[in-house]
Amino acid sequence: MNHTIYLALGTNLGDRQQNLATALRLLEAQVQGVHSSPIYETAPWGYLEQDNFLNIVARGQTRLTPPQLFNLVKSIENEMGRVKIIKDGPRLIDIDILFYDNQLYNSPTLEIPHPRMRGRSFVLVPLADLAPDFIHPVYHLAIRQLAAETDPSTLWLYNPRP
Numbered sequence: 001m002n003h004t005i006y007l008a009l010g011t012n013l014g015d016r017q018q019n020l021a022t023a024l025r026l027l028e029a030q031v032q033g034v035h036s037s038p039i040y041e042t043a044p045w046g047y048l049e050q051d052n053f054l055n056i057v058a059r060g061q062t063r064l065t066p067p068q069l070f071n072l073v074k075s076i077e078n079e080m081g082r083v084k085i086i087k088d089g090p091r092l093i094d095i096d097i098l099f100y101d102n103q104l105y106n107s108p109t110l111e112i113p114h115p116r117m118r119g120r121s122f123v124l125v126p127l128a129d130l131a132p133d134f135i136h137p138v139y140h141l142a143i144r145q146l147a148a149e150t151d152p153s154t155l156w157l158y159n160p161r162p
């Protein structure tokens, strides 16, 4: 059975546009029909003394279960040489699982929907580009409403190089 998933990707180290492209290519091994939002340049959230991020949200279909999908995104983060030194600090690539159909999933290492998306413009604005009418299965609000709660001054459309 195919499941519709939404992933949030972020990067603020090295060649950020290339990092997003590499992560999407690696995802495509196990996720079909990958479609991504426009790229946004976003002010750092949390730990502020770091460079701006590029953020996107991607949708796709997969036969993987939630834990298998989690293993895939972690292996891509590791393969791309992520080094994590500071909480909320700089990273080559960060991939969060936002939704898995409209299911709820909870384990000690994985919670779906992602529990920390509310208030994050860098997640909700690109998500609203792909799925404005999707109803969040916990908050019971449309993504466009959740995006409207966030501060739009913290992100800009990024002009990708060709």
Ligand SMILES: Nc1ncnc2c1ncn2[C@@H]1O[C@H](COP(=O)(O)OP(=O)(O)OP(=O)(O)O)[C@@H](O)[C@H]1O
Binding pocket: 087, 088, 089, 094, 095, 096, 097, 098, 108, 109, 110, 111, 112, 113, 114, 115, 116
């Ligand atoms: N839906 C989810 N997607 C990704 N990670 C999740 C999810 N739910 C729980 N986690 C857990 O969150 C942990 C912390 O993730 P990570 O190291 O990427 O933190 P972070 O990206 O700095 O913070 P945040 O998760 O708030 O964006 C992961 O190791 C994972 O176990």
Ligand SMILES: Nc1nc2c(c(=O)[nH]1)N=C(CO)CN2
Binding pocket: 009, 010, 011, 042, 043, 044, 045, 046, 047, 053, 055, 088, 089, 094, 122
């Ligand atoms: N703008 C922005 N800020 C962040 C991001 C991110 O992806 N974008 N990720 C973080 C760790 O999850 C911490 N802060």
